[in-house]
Amino acid sequence: MTAPAVRCRDLRYGFGDTIAVDGVDLDIERGSVFGLLGPNGAGKTTTIRMITTLLPAPPGAIEVFGVDVRRKLAVRRLIGYVPQQLSADSALTGRENVALFARLFDVPRAGRADAVDAALESVGLADVAERTAGTYSGGMVRRLELAQALVSSPRLLVLDEPTIGLDPIARAGVWERIEQVRADTGMTVLVTTHYMEEADKHCDRVALMHRGRLRSEGTPEELKAAIGPEATLEDAFRAATGDDLDSGAGEGMRNVRAVRRVARRLG
Ligand SMILES: Nc1ncnc2c1ncn2[C@@H]1O[C@H](COP(=O)(O)OP(=O)(O)OP(=O)(O)O)[C@@H](O)[C@H]1O
Ligand SMILES: [Mg+2]
Structure with missing residues (x-):
């Protein structure tokens, strides 16, 4: 049996007294688009940082294509990561930003220029590649x-x-x-979002996370059907997280700060 793209077993993580991830089991099928949804502070980014080797995981807790994430370098070669905090350098051109990552991620020198061109082309930025990222709109930066x-x-x-x-x-x-x-490469995509319509439209499967735990998981159709005939994914989300979705004590301000920070960076 081929290993799934991502497999998590009883994943846990705490920051001091804060339990950020509280026993997560997850299998992400190869070639699928998987959405991890949940309110602010649910533990999504912490989970992702563990999967991408940026936070430590115990042995056997996470495998990426069958490789334990404790083999950091081997796993990093399999992963491309766009963090929640913006990472493009506004003083560098689009091409320089991508070339920097090509070096960081060990793209072989011989194929590097072609890989940079192809990546810029694939996101529709080839024409503006020589402009500094500081002149890009928010969508272009993303x-x-x-x-x-x-x-x-x-x-x-x-x-x-x-x-x-x-x-x-x-x-x-x-x-x-x-x-x-x-579609072109068959790569697996793991994405977090707060936009339910986007998850509904673009994800093959979604998991609803709340307070460090996965409350339900399935195709968007399955999760909606479980609530009722006219239900939206947002209804399923509210049912899974309870009515305290918006209260998230202490997280509200964090989110406001995050959006402001993004807004500032995006200009
Ligand atoms: N570096 C840190 N130090 C201390 N606590 C943290 C840290 N990072 C996250 N936490 C806490 O861990 C919990 C989960 O946070 P996490 O960032 O994983 O949530 P999230 O689901 O990504 O939220 P958001 O939707 O706001 O991005 C929260 O209670 C948060 O305050
Ligand atoms: Mg987050």
Whole structure:
């Protein structure tokens, strides 16, 4: 049996007294687009940081294509990651930003220039590649970050809120690129988002996370059908998380700060 793209077993993580991830079991099928949904503070980013080897995991807790994440270098070669905090350098051109990631992620020197061109092309930024990223719109910056994550031809693309703070057209543009790359390469995509319609439209399966635990998991159709005939994914989300979805004490301000930070960076 081939190993799934991602397998988590009883995943746990705490920051001091805060239990961020509280026993998560997860299997992500190869070639699928998997959405991890949940309110602020649910534990999505912590889970993703463990999967991408940025936070430590105990032996056997996470495998990526059958490789234990404790083998950090081997796993990093399989992964492209767009973090929640923006990572493009506004003083560098689009091409320089992508080239930097190509070096960081060990793209062989001989094929590097071609890989950078292909990544820029795949997100529709080839024409503006010589402009500094500081002159890009928010949607262009997000697509540039996607190119950074794609330049090493990862088998698993991990995107933490790739469309936050973008207008609807820019959001659709980011998804279009993700879907195109997935169709072209068969790569697996793990994405977090707060936008339920996006998850409904673009994810093969979703998991609803709340307070460190997965409350339900399935195709968007399954989760909606479990609530009722007219239910939206947001209804399923509310049913899974209870009515305290918006209260998230202490998390509200964090989110406001995060959106402001994104807004500032995006100009
Ligand atoms: N570096 C850290 N130090 C201390 N606590 C943290 C840290 N990172 C996250 N936490 C806490 O862990 C919990 C889970 O946070 P996490 O960032 O994983 O949530 P999230 O689901 O990604 O939220 P959001 O939707 O706001 O991005 C929260 O209670 C958060 O305050
Ligand atoms: Mg997060």
